[in-house]
Amino acid sequence: MNHPLVKLWEKPSRLVVGLMSGTSADGVDAVLTRITGAGLDTKVEQLGFTFMPFGREARQRILQVAGGSFGGAREVCLLGSYLGQCYAQAVRELLRQTGTERVDLIGTHGQTVWHCPEDTPYLGTTLRGTLQIGDPSFLAEEFGCPVVSDFRPRDMAAGGLGAPLVPYTEFLLYRREDEDVALQNIGGIGNVTLLPAGCRLEDVTAFDTGPGNMVMDALVSRMTDGKQTYDDGGRLAASGKVIPELLGWLLEDPYLQKKPPKTTGREYYGEGFVDGLIRHGDYPMVDVLATATAFTAQSIALSLQRFAARMPDRLVVGGGGSRNPTLLRFLREALPECRVQTQEDLGLSSDAKEAVAFAILANEAVFGLCGNVPSVTGAKHPVVMGKINL
Secondary structure (H helix, E strand, C coil), rough: CCCCHHHHHHEEEEEEEEEEECCCCCCEEEEEEECCCCCCCCCCEEEEEEEEECCCHHHHHHHHHHCCCCCCCCHHHHHHHHHHHHHHHHHHHHHHHHCCCCCCCCEEEEEEEEEEEEEEEEEEEEEEEEEEEEECCHHHHHCCCEECCCCCCHHHHHCCCCCCCHHHHEEEHHHCCCEEEEEEEEEEEEEEEEEEECCCCHHHHEEEEEECCCCHHHHHHCCCCCCCCCCHHHHHCCCCCHHHHHHHHHCCCCCHHHHCCCCCCHHHHHHHHHHHHHCCCCCCHHHHHHHHHHHHHHHHHHHHHHHHHCCCEEEEEEEEHCCCCHHHHHHHCCCCCCCEEEHHHHHCCCCHHHHHHHHHHHHHHHHCCCCHHHHHHHCCCCCCCEEEEE
């Protein structure tokens, strides 16, 4: 039988590309992996990685649309096609760099422009929903392989929050028999996965801890009139002073008190949140940035103290925030009883971690295996996630 999925099932291993563009909207992470097996037998080898930044105008447009009050059907349609072409360009460059002629499968997360995990009144009822754009058809057309996309809605249809989705892959790759491990991603939003020693899938806990780089990035952009989009090496924050009164006010944020399962995004920690932070007092912007950096670290520490059954032995940090030494210093100060490491300390890649996750989730989808963790998302039952474009 010549069906494309049958061909994948018959292969002992598959070349799978994973694509991720996160809430920071800085660009596309593209990773080439070799995946052997599926489910608990999954083995992953990373073969190559590339990052394709969005241009300044494209990033601004994504953030405007993700703000919820800009654009309409035409804007979302055209931006989705534009992003689909960007993803294809990123894969093209990845294959060029690795000397790879063809791949077997692509998993693409898409660009989240709205995520609504709370029940919201609409047309006489209450609904929740999520929207990731970036048309996968461009990938299927150019690379001639199955493409899995749009992972989140199926979990939400089953009553889940649609996030976080990476914990299933972290359970497969990082669980240990002899120690409690926590994995903290610091992208635009921060999210943590708790893997108790010897855990089963139903023992996994994960949730969004609060802002990751999002608030810091917005402050840097305002401070530099858009010339910088992030605090390179944490240098700006290191030159400022944490304002205790402002930090105390931030730590009263209701989201931090909310019990898991929970998820958040730009609709909560976006420009409106930053406006309120700046208006709270007449402080030097560099000190506000230092305080926002400390807030991200403290929100992570509070999440572990409040919601972990016990403090993990190790906290492994990934994502863009792992390259901010000032943020890591604040985090280590806030968690003296926990060994704080980065993915690089383990010989892995912080940049590629989430893209690898969506390569794995695509592999699970084509084998008809469930990829959500109901104890994490709140879904009523496990589901197979993703829409397959052949």
